[in-house]
Amino acid sequence: MFFRNCSLAFLLPTLLFLLSGQIVIAQKISNDDTLIIRSVTFTGNTTTKAFIIERELSFSVGDTLPRELFESKSAQSKLNLLNTSLFNFVTIYSSDSLPSSRNGKHRVDITIDVKERWYTWPAPVFEVMEQNMNTWWRNGHNFERATYGFLLTRYNFRGRKETVALICRFGYSKQYGGQYSIPYLNKNRTLGVTFTGLYTCNHEVFYGTRNNQLLFYKDTDSHIRKEFSNSIKFQWRKEIFSRQTFDIRYTDLRVTDTVLSIAPDYFVNSNKRMRYFSLSYQYVLDHRDNRAYPLIGYFADIEVTRHGLSILPDEDLDITFVAMSVRKWMQISKRIYAGGMIRGRWLPGPAPPFYHQRALGFSTYIRGFEYYVIDGQSYVLAKTSVRYQILKPHIFQFNWFPVKKFNTLHLAIYAGLFGDAGYVEDRASVTSDRNTLGNSWLASYGLGVDVVSYYDLVFRFEYTFNSLGEGGFFLHFGAPF
Numbered sequence: 001m002f003f004r005n006c007s008l009a010f011l012l013p014t015l016l017f018l019l020s021g022q023i024v025i026a027q028k029i030s031n032d033d034t035l036i037i038r039s040v041t042f043t044g045n046t047t048t049k050a051f052i053i054e055r056e057l058s059f060s061v062g063d064t065l066p067r068e069l070f071e072s073k074s075a076q077s078k079l080n081l082l083n084t085s086l087f088n089f090v091t092i093y094s095s096d097s098l099p100s101s102r103n104g105k106h107r108v109d110i111t112i113d114v115k116e117r118w119y120t121w122p123a124p125v126f127e128v129m130e131q132n133m134n135t136w137w138r139n140g141h142n143f144e145r146a147t148y149g150f151l152l153t154r155y156n157f158r159g160r161k162e163t164v165a166l167i168c169r170f171g172y173s174k175q176y177g178g179q180y181s182i183p184y185l186n187k188n189r190t191l192g193v194t195f196t197g198l199y200t201c202n203h204e205v206f207y208g209t210r211n212n213q214l215l216f217y218k219d220t221d222s223h224i225r226k227e228f229s230n231s232i233k234f235q236w237r238k239e240i241f242s243r244q245t246f247d248i249r250y251t252d253l254r255v256t257d258t259v260l261s262i263a264p265d266y267f268v269n270s271n272k273r274m275r276y277f278s279l280s281y282q283y284v285l286d287h288r289d290n291r292a293y294p295l296i297g298y299f300a301d302i303e304v305t306r307h308g309l310s311i312l313p314d315e316d317l318d319i320t321f322v323a324m325s326v327r328k329w330m331q332i333s334k335r336i337y338a339g340g341m342i343r344g345r346w347l348p349g350p351a352p353p354f355y356h357q358r359a360l361g362f363s364t365y366i367r368g369f370e371y372y373v374i375d376g377q378s379y380v381l382a383k384t385s386v387r388y389q390i391l392k393p394h395i396f397q398f399n400w401f402p403v404k405k406f407n408t409l410h411l412a413i414y415a416g417l418f419g420d421a422g423y424v425e426d427r428a429s430v431t432s433d434r435n436t437l438g439n440s441w442l443a444s445y446g447l448g449v450d451v452v453s454y455y456d457l458v459f460r461f462e463y464t465f466n467s468l469g470e471g472g473f474f475l476h477f478g479a480p481f
Contacts, residue, residue, distance in 0.1 A: 056080035207263035351428035368444030368466030376424035387416035
């Protein structure tokens with residue numbers, strides 16, 4: 001009862017936290033010591049083209065800047081370069097010349113040294129088809145519900161930040177496809193495009209939920225669900241900290257008659273084939289200091305998606321939703337950091353078919369409810385955390401290892417407290433009792449330890465208590481929000 005009474009009150013301080021503080025902090029700049037950037041030189045970029053590095057810099061050759069402003073722009077440029085995921089380490093040096101006798105300005109030469117990552121990954125793939133690794137392990141870690149294979153990816157293809165990926169998965173979901181991403185098409189390096197094509201087939205599908213658990217159906221003799229999709233996504237990035245994406249996608253889905261007999265609402269109008277076009281627009285404002293594990297900064301995005309454009313004669317799908325999130329991180333003291341997030345989705349109209357019904361329980365979830373799937377159309381989710389820095393970001397050098405891209409290790413460890421609250425509107429369950437967690441406030445709190453390493457690896461070990469009176473240990477990968 002305590003959780004239900006406090007859930008609404010939890011959202012208000014979270015929102016105030018996100019809106020608190022100044023987004024832009026004015027700095028008092030002294031003009032007594034002025035720098036003129038005479039040259040910028042790059043070292044260590046054996047693969048990466050120079051213009052890729054230049055695109056992330058907050059300064060350029062010929063700029064005249066007060067020293068404090070240059071130091072601020074230099075620090076920001078380093079963060080920008082690290083957030084490209086092209087480099088493990090970035091160091092920016094400057095060498096001052098004697099000031100001119102006429103105007104007292106220093107001419108400086110800038111050297112940017114980068115340590116490139118390993119860009120070719122014939123990485124093995126192991127994914128579970130239940131909502132997360134914790135549920136899969138609790139349910140007996142059945143390897144028949146796991147997907148395995150390989151993902152051959154070449155990052156920074158041609159040294160131009162392009163990505164080429166070949167996808168080949170087996171097991172629960174057989175999936176074949178590829179992706180090619182070109183970040184810069186035009187001379188101003190503001191327009192990019194990504195092409196994706198995938199074919200997926202399954203012997204088993206989850207076709208519904210009951211008691212907030214997934215319901216599965218399996219046929220070992222035939223593939224009961226087949227999906228083909230391809231998309232073209234354009235990205236417009238005029239400024240370093242903001243981007244807009246415009247995505248058009250075609251999806252062709254088919255299931256067998258047996259699936260429809262047990263789940264008539266799996267597709268629209270009880271059809272066993274659903275073809276449709278989708279159109280999506282997203283705007284992102286990203287001022288995080290580190291995209292893999294932010295400590296300071298803010299992030300905001302809004303997305304509008306439409307499924308069903310009435311292009312095909314049998315395109316009966318009619319779904320439009322708006323999703324948005326606001327996230328903020330700040331430093332409280334020397335080793336203490338706080339963060340907060342509010343995320344929501346609004347999907348008006350009648351309940352969509354089950355295939356488009358997903359709300360909380362997969363990649364978006366309330367901590368402590370990892371074992372549940374909460375279906376619905378619209379939802380709101382809030383998360384807060386306070387973390388103590390046990391181990392400051394530390395660099396370990398292993399000179400005995402011959403491969404330079406792997407002989408330097410970045411490691412940091414944090415421990416902290418967190419709390420979550422959320423609400424899912426499930427209009428499909430209003431007249432039935434198949435699920436009980438929708439249409440009610442849910443909350444949780446807990447403590448955890450986060451281990452952060454290079455190549456964007458984050459391991460989270462958490463113990464959580466939820467508003468159902470349950471507690472448990474959970475393992476997660478990636479930042480908490």
